[in-house]
Every structure is written in C-alpha cells, then in structure tokens.
Amino acid sequence: MRKILIKNVVYEFKKSLKPDSAEEFFDIYFYRPIAFLFVKLVARTNVSPNTVTVLGMIWGVLAGLLLSRGTVHGFFYGALIYQFANIFDCADGQLARLKKSYSELGRILDGFVDYFNVTAVYIGSYIGFLKYFNHILSVHYVFFVMLVASISTILTSVVYDKLKTKYIEMIKSIEKTQIDKDQNSDLIDVFEKTNSINSITSKNLFVKLLVFLYGLYNSVQNNLTENFTFLKSRKNGLIIKNKELYRKLYIKKNSQLLKLWGIVGPSAHAFYFFVFALLSKLFLYFVFTASVLNVVFVILIVLQFVVNREINFIIKENRGV
Numbered sequence: 001m002r003k004i005l006i007k008n009v010v011y012e013f014k015k016s017l018k019p020d021s022a023e024e025f026f027d028i029y030f031y032r033p034i035a036f037l038f039v040k041l042v043a044r045t046n047v048s049p050n051t052v053t054v055l056g057m058i059w060g061v062l063a064g065l066l067l068s069r070g071t072v073h074g075f076f077y078g079a080l081i082y083q084f085a086n087i088f089d090c091a092d093g094q095l096a097r098l099k100k101s102y103s104e105l106g107r108i109l110d111g112f113v114d115y116f117n118v119t120a121v122y123i124g125s126y127i128g129f130l131k132y133f134n135h136i137l138s139v140h141y142v143f144f145v146m147l148v149a150s151i152s153t154i155l156t157s158v159v160y161d162k163l164k165t166k167y168i169e170m171i172k173s174i175e176k177t178q179i180d181k182d183q184n185s186d187l188i189d190v191f192e193k194t195n196s197i198n199s200i201t202s203k204n205l206f207v208k209l210l211v212f213l214y215g216l217y218n219s220v221q222n223n224l225t226e227n228f229t230f231l232k233s234r235k236n237g238l239i240i241k242n243k244e245l246y247r248k249l250y251i252k253k254n255s256q257l258l259k260l261w262g263i264v265g266p267s268a269h270a271f272y273f274f275v276f277a278l279l280s281k282l283f284l285y286f287v288f289t290a291s292v293l294n295v296v297f298v299i300l301i302v303l304q305f306v307v308n309r310e311i312n313f314i315i316k317e318n319r320g321v
Contacts, residue, residue: 012040016094019171021255022164024262026271027090031083035091039098049096050103053110056088060117064124070131072280078124079277085117086270105207108214111161114266118157121273122150129283145283148290155224156264156297162225163304167258170247242315249311257307261300264293 013036017023023032042052059081067078092110096102126146133142239246262268269289276285 009040012036012098016097018093018164019168021258022168024265024267025259026262026265026267030271031087031090031267032094035087035094038087038091039094043095043098047095049092049099049101050106050109052088052092052095053106053113056085056092057113057116059085059088060113060120063117064120067121067124068127068131070128074128075125075132075280075282076277078121078128079274079282082117082121082270083274086267089114089117090267105210108210111214111217112210115154115157118153118266118269122146122153125282125286133283142283145286145290148294149286152294152297153269153289156293157266158221159225159301160261160265162221163254163258163261167251167254170250174247174251239312239315242318245318246311246315249314253307253311257300257303260303264297264300 013033016036016039017028017032063078063081063085065078066074066081068074069078089110092106096106126142129142129146130139272288273282273285276282276288
C-alpha cells in the first residue's frame, strides 16, 4: 500500500513538471519538490495558479524590503525570503498543470512577476549595499557592478526563456501531430506566441496593460534571440517546408544544450544568491554574475549558434538545396 502511495505521489510530481530538458537542475532537485508539497495542500481547494503567482510577488517585495535595510541580517533574511518567492514561482505552474487550468493570461502574469521579483531584489540589494558599505566601497564601483549584473541577468533570462519556450512548444507540436495527424498547422505558430495573446480580451485596464507589455516583450525577445543565436527569419521558408524534420532535429539537438542553459537560468540565479548570502558575501554574487556567468553566457551563445547552423545545414542538405 505504501509503495503504491509513493508511486502515485512520484507520478503526480512528474506530471507537474515541464519536459525534462526545460527544467533547471535546481528546480528539479530543490525548488519544485518543496513547491510540490504546497501544491498538494491546495490542489483540492479553490486556490488558483494566479493566486499563487501573486503570493510569489508578495514574497519578492518583502525580500527587496529586507535587503534594502543594508544589514547582515537583512541580507540573509532577504535572500531567504527570495527563495520562497522562487518556490511559489515554481508552484503556480505545477498547480496549473495538475489542475489542467492553464491560461495564456496566467502565463503572462507569471512572466511579469518573475521580472518584477528580480527587479525588487536587485533594487533592494543596491540600496542595502549603499548603506552597508558606506565608505568602504565607492558608490561608483557598487553602481557599475550592479548595472552590469542587472543587464546580464535580464539578457540571459530573455534568451533562455525564449529557447525554453520554443523547445516546449516543439514537443507539444509533435505530440499534437501524433494525436490528430494535422499537417496544416503553421510552424510560425511555434515560432511566434503573439497569436495566442490576441485572443485575450478584457475591459480591465491592468489586463490590457499586461497584454500590451507582453506583446512588446515578445517582439524584443524574438529579435534578441535571433540576433544572438543567428537563427534569422529568412530561414523560416525552408524550415516550414520541412516541419516534421525540423521539429525532430530541434528537440534532439537542443535537449542537452538546454540543460546547460539552466546554469544561467532564473532558479540558478536565485540559488547562487542564497549561497552567497549564507557566506555573508552577497555583493560577490553580483560580481560573480557580472563576470563568471557572463563568460558562461557567451559560451552558450556560441554553442547555440553551432547547433542552429547544424540543424539548418541538415535541412538544406535533405532538400538538396
């Protein structure tokens, strides 16, 4: 009986996850198991994934406020609360998948809260450092490190989010094809997510603002990812003619690489943040982000470029073009 119960829990946990390669290492082995305990508690209640998302935002604001105090205890407890924000960020998606209550608006809200929390934590940290270091470090040095770390964090998050979303949509596209054998779906729907948000209609000004910002973000994200990985839109004509081959190649060639991208993923950043806070060296996290993680980012960009070129070359050779 106990084995059956454990087996069912493990099965439910796996159901609450994204495709394997789209999950970060720290999510699978740290954040999501903890989040799943919370999800199990509220799964049979009326608590919605969007409610969990908003609760995660509250944790993010509290973390920023604690960090802004500029004390050793403030940095530690702020970093600890930031972990709760990340746990709730995992929990909303897991709850949505278990309840099968996924919505495009919920995904937009989740993405908005992710960036909101990082902004709150970074601003709180910057204010805290100005108070903590006082005359030990110059204001200019703190500002420069924080600025570089902030830009690199945003850049890596935008590119990684696009690559991860595209990978998931490729898998869903293949699953859909296997179920209904629909050969008429346009691959552009896999590349671009804007079509789905056009269906969101609401008189609520906040919802309208979210949708507008998401559309703007999506446009910037597509351009950034194409420029950084050299996956230009001019390739799409050839790819669309070879949809099935492209999907299979994309999943095969990117499954391991996407796992490596998790090194600079948002959950990895949250974990690094906490580790440096435990060591009472929180400022070094931003130095680490601005230096080491930027080097990792450049390496991943090169690898992504190589993979994309290889996929396009195979498709081109297959068509005899």
